[in-house]
Amino acid sequence: MALHDHRDDPWRVRVDDERGAVCGAGVLLDDRHVLTCAHVVRYAGAAPGGAAAPGTAPGCGAPRLRITSVACRPEWTRTARVPPGSWVHEDGTRRGDVALLELDEPAPCGTRTTLWKVPISGVRVGVYGFPAAEPYGIWTEAELAGAGGREGEWGLLRRLREGDPWIEKGYSGAGVVARDGEFKGHVIGMVVADYVNGDARAAWMLPTESVLAYLPRIGEFTDGDRTDEMGPYHDESPADVLGDPLRLALTRELTRLLGGGWTGTAVVGTGGTTGVGSSWLVRLVRTADPAARAAASDGELTGAPGDTVLGLGSIDAAYDARDRSVAEVRDYLAGRFGLGSGSTRDVARRLLRRRPPACVVIGGVDRAADPGALVRELLAPLAGRARSRGMRLVLGFVDRPPDDLPYDVSLDPEPLRAGAVARPVSSARTQSAVGRLAAAEEAAARLEREWGAHFFGAPRLPHAAAPRLRVRLAVARKTEPNPELAALHDDAVRARAESEHYERALRRMITAHQDLTTSLELHRVRAARFFGEEDRRLAELHAPAARALRTAPIDLTAARTLVRRYVDEVNRRIDEG
Numbered sequence: 366m367a368l369h370d371h372r373d374d375p376w377r378v379r380v381d382d383e384r385g386a387v388c389g390a391g392v393l394l395d396d397r398h399v400l401t402c403a404h405v406v407r408y409a410g411a412a413p414g415g416a417a418a419p420g421t422a423p424g425c426g427a428p429r430l431r432i433t434s435v436a437c438r439p440e441w442t443r444t445a446r447v448p449p450g451s452w453v454h455e456d457g458t459r460r461g462d463v464a465l466l467e468l469d470e471p472a473p474c475g476t477r478t479t480l481w482k483v484p485i486s487g488v489r490v491g492v493y494g495f496p497a498a499e500p501y502g503i504w505t506e507a508e509l510a511g512a513g514g515r516e517g518e519w520g521l522l523r524r525l526r527e528g529d530p531w532i533e534k535g536y537s538g539a540g541v542v543a544r545d546g547e548f549k550g551h552v553i554g555m556v557v558a559d560y561v562n563g564d565a566r567a568a569w570m571l572p573t574e575s576v577l578a579y580l581p582r583i584g585e586f587t588d589g590d591r592t593d594e595m596g597p598y599h600d601e602s603p604a605d606v607l608g609d610p611l612r613l614a615l616t617r618e619l620t621r622l623l624g625g626g627w628t629g630t631a632v633v634g635t636g637g638t639t640g641v642g643s644s645w646l647v648r649l650v651r652t653a654d655p656a657a658r659a660a661a662s663d664g665e666l667t668g669a670p671g672d673t674v675l676g677l678g679s680i681d682a683a684y685d686a687r688d689r690s691v692a693e694v695r696d697y698l699a700g701r702f703g704l705g706s707g708s709t710r711d712v713a714r715r716l717l718r719r720r721p722p723a724c725v726v727i728g729g730v731d732r733a734a735d736p737g738a739l740v741r742e743l744l745a746p747l748a749g750r751a752r753s754r755g756m757r758l759v760l761g762f763v764d765r766p767p768d769d770l771p772y773d774v775s776l777d778p779e780p781l782r783a784g785a786v787a788r789p790v791s792s793a794r795t796q797s798a799v800g801r802l803a804a805a806e807e808a809a810a811r812l813e814r815e816w817g818a819h820f821f822g823a824p825r826l827p828h829a830a831a832p833r834l835r836v837r838l839a840v841a842r843k844t845e846p847n848p849e850l851a852a853l854h855d856d857a858v859r860a861r862a863e864s865e866h867y868e869r870a871l872r873r874m875i876t877a878h879q880d881l882t883t884s885l886e887l888h889r890v891r892a893a894r895f896f897g898e899e900d901r902r903l904a905e906l907h908a909p910a911a912r913a914l915r916t917a918p919i920d921l922t923a924a925r926t927l928v929r930r931y932v933d934e935v936n937r938r939i940d941e942g
Contacts, residue, residue: 370438376478376540376552377493377502380466381431382409390494390502390539391432392552394478394586396471399432399445400576401538402557403454403464406430406447413452432468435502443468453579458663459519459569462557463579478540480573481551482589484681484702485509485520485655487721489544490570492522492556494536505530506544507568511676518658519557519569520678532556532568541570546720547703548589572678578659590701592678593654595728596685598644607670611778612645614839617672618776618832619649619759623679623724624672629752629773631832635728636763639778643728646761649673650726653680680724687729691739694727713746722755731762745770752826753818774829781837781852790851792842798857799838803831805864812868816875821918824870830860877921881928882914888935895939903938906931 376393380401389405406412411428429444451465488509495502506529507522522541524531541554554572577587607613615633622631635643651657652666653675666674682701686694695709702723704715716723725747733739744760749771751758760766765777806829813826834853841849885907892903910927913919 371474371476372436372438374493374540374542375434375436375474375476377434377436379433379435379495379500379502380405380409380538381433382411383428383431385431387495387497387500387535388430389535389537390556391466392478392480392538392540392555393432393434393472393474393476394480394583396473396475397468398583398586399466399468400480400555400580400583401464401466402555403452403462404456404557405538406452406464406466407454411447412454413447413449429469430466432466432472434472434474437474441473443470443472445469451580451582459558460663461579461659463555463571463576465580465582478552478586480576480583480587481543481548481553482573482577482587482591483543483548483551483553484592484723485554485570485572485678486511486681486724488546488548488553489525490522490553491542491544492532492536492539493542494532494539494556496530496533496535499535503530505532505536507532509570509678510567511678518571518575518655518677520554520572520655522556522568522570524567536568572655574655575659578656589703590682590697591654591656592680592682592701593650593657594682594684594697595647595650595726596687598647606645606648607673609641610843611639611641611836611840613670613673614836615641615776615778616645616649617670617839618836619646620672620675622774622832623757623759624675627774628722628755628757630748630758630760630771631774631776632766632770632772633759633761633776634763634765634778635761637765637777637779639780641778643761643763646726646728646759649675650680650683653677654683680726682723683726683728685728686733686739688732688734690734691742694733694739695743698725709742710746713743717747717750717754717756719756722757724757726759726761728761729763730760731764731766737767740767740770748772772828773826774832776836777833778836780841780849781856788851789846790854792838792845792847792850795838795850795854795857796842798854798861799831799834802834802857802861802864805861805868806831809864809868812871816871819917819919820871820874820878821920823874823918824867827860827863827867830856834860874921877925878914878919881921881924884932885910885914885928888932891939892935895942903931903934906934 378391378393378399380389380391382388388408391399391401393399409430411430429446431442432445433442434440445466445468447464448467453461453463455461491504491506493502493504506525508525510521510523536556539556540552543549543551543553554570557571558569573587577583635641684697695712699712704712747758752773817823834857838853841847910931913924913927
């Protein structure tokens with residue numbers, strides 16, 4: 366009897382109809398179960414409630430599917446059916462489309478596949494499908510590109526290289542395998558559709574968490590931590606969250622940050638005198654959560670006010686730290702991102718180095734079992750380097766955050782106090798001041814991203830004030846005249862002056878660097894004309910000066926000394942000559 370041999374990825378199977386025509390792909394979970402797309406089952410004419418196969422007596426059931434392994438030697442084929450409650454298909458939408466098949470006889474290979482719950486942003490993946498020209502299958506690669514739209518729970522797959530094989534009919538139901546990152550080699554979802562529009566080619570996948578939400582039976586085949594561990598709504602029902610102007614403004618502002626190119630640490634207030642609560646934050650997190658999206662209707666997402674819904678998978682991890690220890694928060698982050706075991710410091714360091722950079726929300730920080738230790742050992746090290754590492758970190762506090770906690774944006778919901786001399790200021794004038802502030806802060810942030818890390822002793826980018834002022838303005842303008850409008854206007858003017866001062870200071874450093882670089886090159890050319898390119902003495906002076914001007918962080922004082930030394934020597938030699 367021939368020995369059974371597994372090739373790589375033994376979960377790869379093909380799904381055919383009764384006649385052997387290829388309909389799609391599947392993931393062999395164990396010797397009895399195969400995961401595939403519901404529409405693949407429909408293509409095969411075996412959808413639950415469908416017509417019986419030709420020649421089948423009435424009452425004998427729908428046509429059977431044929432499952433064939435392409436990773437085992439000898440190859441095997443089994444018939445399969447869709448058991449009750451294992452088929453979900455919402456035709457014409459980007460939702461669901463899952464089916465769990467049962468083999469009529471057990472597969473002979475004894476494999477068992479784990480589907481992993483992982484972040485779905487920015488990872489390179491491989492999929493193995495069965496296009497018409499390749500009945501035995503072929504690999505292709507793609508990149509996870511986040512949400513494919515405002516509604517639904519399908520994640521977008523982006524083509525990597527022109528000319529490579531691409532996802533088409535025959536790939537539906539294929540396992541999506543991580544090719545890099547901490548979960549390399551693991552199945553993290555399933556291909557559900559392809560898309561071609563001219564030269565733009567894309568496809569969609571269903572993350573493991575969404576599949577699990579539709580098919581709880583596959584729970585025994587899954588591993589990894591969930592995206593959303595924020596817990597229940599602590600203060601009010603989600604239906605009332607966006608009815609309050611303050612909660613709506615906070616939601617829109619955090620959506621603006623997390624939905625764009627912003628990086629850094631945002632501290633968020635959920636308590637204080639406003640009683641704003643945390644339900645708005647819980648709701649926003651769930652708009653990005655694959656499992657929560659599976660339970661939400663399209664109307665809940667598309668019908669929500671503008672700028673209050675995040676893209677699928679735009680938050681990688683969310684955790685409620687209330688009553689939790691440092692170890693519990695650390696272990697969740699380590700498990701969610703596949704960082705392995707280690708000290709809190711090790712986990713923080715590995716998380717900061719993760720590529721692509723993570724987006725993390727931690728709520729109830731000051732209600733943790735030991736808030737001081739949580740901030741000191743884990744959150745402050747992350748907050749201090751989040752911006753430079755491209756990470757997005759949101760920290761929720763019921764009361765005020767610690768004064769020494771580094772952050773880039775504060776969404777403190779508390780009203781601003783008016784100055785000593787109250788004066789009437791219109792909402793239009795205040796809005797204009799806040800708009801000019803936002804433009805100044807965006808310009809300063811762009812300059813910081815381009816040059817901030819280049820210089821030793823560079824000024825620190827001021828905290829972004831516009832987000833908080835926009836939140837308070839949205840509330841204050843509801844009851845005009847409002848004395849808070851004057852405070853908002855004055856804060857906007859003051860913060861704009863700080864941003865412009867920062868930009869001028871950094872531009873002075875940039876100009877000094879450019880002047881030194883120009884001077885060094887000018888005198889190098891002069892020296893070459895008089896003494897040739899191989900003058901050893903001048904080369905020994907030029908090399909450290911050039912190195913000092915291009916090795917970040919650039920110490921302009923030291924570089925100026927080295928450049929001056931070279932220039933003086935060139936001038937001295939020319940004068941003597």
